[in-house]
Amino acid sequence: MEKYVIGLDYGTDSARALVVDAADGRILASAVADYPRWKQGLYCDPSANRWRQHPADYLEVLESTVRDALSRCPAGTASHVVGLAFDTTGSTPCLTDGTLTPLSLLPEFAEEPDAMFVLWKDHTALREAEEINAACRSSGTDYTMYEGGAYSPEWFWAKLLHILRASAPLAAAAGGFVECCEWLPAIVTGVKRDAGIVRSRCAQGHKALWHASWGGLPPESFFSGIDPLLQGWREKVSGPALTADRPVGILCPEWAERLGLPSSVIVAGGALDAHVGAVGAGVGLHTLVRVIGTSTCDMTVVPAEEIGSRCIPGICGQTDGSILPGLVGLEAGQSSFGDVYAMWRRVLEWPLRAFSGLEGEALEKACRRILPALDEAASALPPGGTGMVATDWINGRRTPDANPLMKGTVAGFTLGTTAPGIYRSLVEATVFGTKAISDRFVREGIRIDQVIGVGGIAHKSPFVMQMMADVLGVPIRICGTDQACALGAAMFAATASGVYGRVEEAVSAMGSGFLREYIPDPTRTAAYAPLYEKYLSLGALTEREIFKGDI
């Protein structure tokens, strides 16, 4: 009898549902939906780097995408679904009232951005991250040691402290703080209180200072020492930090009804999208998976006995079981990648929106032509053909060596500077950012035999991917599906529901292979080398002299 599983992938702009045959990974159907409020730009302030998502966005697309995907499957498919699993962006946490209801779902906070999910790329908690870092430095144990040595404003505790400070009424009403990837499984399994819910090993270990060696989260005194506002919060957000192959429950009647699924469906523990995508793409020992979208996430795994108690400096973190259970997952990444191109596209949209006379769909269509045309024009230039050099940290730098104060720089403007030329320098910058991360892994003795590319940019931009192969000087294989995250979630669902005993077996049976391979051109690899040195140099000097917090 067939067994189907559903992988649910919650990205930055949209969510997708994938109905998969658990035996071989065959995709029966998928459905994608944009978050409606997010798409309108609600609750966000780009100039302040404030990015919020309303929980209703998630719940609405959950129902619509699952029903939509099932409607495209043969009749009766739903009754053969045995498991589902979520992956989401993160750290993307939200204040709740203690019964797992986000505060923004209460009438009094319905329009309050601080009562919504604080999206991973939100940078409003810069100051709070600094305070947490200072507390770690002055503590007996540096709790950031397994998170690359620096706590990021993009992460759980910085966001919690920032929001508690921002609004006394919210702080008074708050009874819990939950990652999106923990909240969705809890909601659909009918859990009614925050206390003790299953937490995500992946989110806890990479974003919330969780580590087995100090017994989970740092002690209460650590948090209340940073600010009395944090008093009691360790307890409120504690729970078993499980790997994503473990079931957390079965669908509650309400959600079985809303999704059109049997209430016997087993729900797996959630995890962060990139980590789940790494599994979906085929991560393994000595394999680096890069999820390349608005930002990037670079992941690999190593046996615990190989890495021992060593801490890899300057990366995002290392957590036992965060990617594959039983192996230490290593995470690095660029806090902006496709977002760099999107920023440049938005800059170039300005004249179209203001002066073209176009409106509505005609205007959007014209705007959509910008990036393909930039790709075409920029790819005609040789390495360094712009005479420009840029840095990529337009959303701070995540790795190597986190520095949220960093901003991007473009150097080399002349009278002849063009829009495609600036774009090419920005693309080179993002790819040089990739090399900086790869160089760090290698320097720290993490052997990398192959790179697998996943995500929108990996699939859609041969220009960027060929440049990446050229700059890194290693071949890059492109994952056989553009839905690696959702497929990875399906693999976790298949494991949690008992189809497989171990995730690796699910990966072997359900994996999608590779679409194509980018082979580096040694001539271009050599041509990029001096440009990369310029990139490092521009980065170092702007970091030292320009971006020091007062600009």
Add this chain to the structure above:
Amino acid sequence: MEKYVIGLDYGTDSARALVVDAADGRILASAVADYPRWKQGLYCDPSANRWRQHPADYLEVLESTVRDALSRCPAGTASHVVGLAFDTTGSTPCLTDGTLTPLSLLPEFAEEPDAMFVLWKDHTALREAEEINAACRSSGTDYTMYEGGAYSPEWFWAKLLHILRASAPLAAAAGGFVECCEWLPAIVTGVKRDAGIVRSRCAQGHKALWHASWGGLPPESFFSGIDPLLQGWREKVSGPALTADRPVGILCPEWAERLGLPSSVIVAGGALDAHVGAVGAGVGLHTLVRVIGTSTCDMTVVPAEEIGSRCIPGICGQTDGSILPGLVGLEAGQSSFGDVYAMWRRVLEWPLRAFSGLEGEALEKACRRILPALDEAASALPPGGTGMVATDWINGRRTPDANPLMKGTVAGFTLGTTAPGIYRSLVEATVFGTKAISDRFVREGIRIDQVIGVGGIAHKSPFVMQMMADVLGVPIRICGTDQACALGAAMFAATASGVYGRVEEAVSAMGSGFLREYIPDPTRTAAYAPLYEKYLSLGALTEREIFKGDI
């Protein structure tokens, strides 16, 4: 009986003719014309920083603008014209055949850019400037000492050497090399050979290493020591280097006919546009005149006995009589100012030209809306409100401290960066470039009591001019005419034709007063101070580490 004079101003994009009453400076009529080939972008290569102008462009607009202006005057005006004078861009020289005919006017070189006028902002002679600088350093006399200590690729000898090297047939055909401001007066007075023509004190002193203390141009051995190709060229380009108040002849019959003027009209010696504009604007002791257009020129005058033999380092030059006869003219300037905004406008035009569907005049009209809209949006931001800092040297740096290898940098890109935000940072950069020049004058003891703004930007952009007053912390008065260069030329014409005995008398009688004054806001002056420090820092870092010739 009325006496009229004609001021002829040859700018970068267009030429104008101004018919003026020599008694009081009253403007009877004016006419402007774009250079037709230049407007089509012919013979130029922005990516190589190659900018050339065809001599036929100058001759055609000379005839059309003078006839056009006269046609707007009362009948009989032409017969009362007693003098005319030219000012032009420079150093903008051209190879001739030895009979003052530019080589590009010969059929065999008609389409050869190296046979045309090499526009001031052309940077193709970077290498040759370096060689001239090296020769000056190793010579007993540093012949750049009165030109700020560095020879620029924008100047006469670098351009000559570059062109002679570029084409053997051209080098073989070449019999002379003449500045535009020397060529036009020679042509209209019917001079038929290069040898011994009246040269411009202004162009020679600021651009061609002329100085009275070493008897004019450096010796033949200096030039032939740089490259044997220069052998004999000192002789070919020598001639009396006169101030622009001196007559060089009367209109030849051919040009009297073509222009519709009496052949009794006296033609004054030409000079560079900025210097003539300084006179038209009312330059005097302790007064800094800034001509602010595509680039800037900052000028003042000091008595010879006050400056003595001191050399002001890092400026463009100091030449006795280059501005007002009898005083030492000091020149500094930014090699790009309005060009920075034009570059940014062109970048933003790209999507409009590619995707708006607009064509022809509708497209050009949309493009013309860009800069006013940027001004409006950028002026709504406070000092430093973009979080960005930029440098302005998109065409190399002229002063302080010439460095033709410098390029522009924009630092501070974030996810929220906007087109107007980048524009504001570029405007701040150009204005900080102004302060760097002003600071240099003051440091060297050149007293500045007032600033007068002239040129397109001074008249058209209150946003830029208010920022300039705020950043400098001094009031800026805007010249009463937007045709200061042409008016200055008219003043020289009136002096050369004997209406006045000294240029200062012409200035008193014919000056146009001031339109408005920008008063600095002390709060904003204080707010800009730390941003200016960032500008200096970013400039120093990129100069030391990034722009060293290999990018």
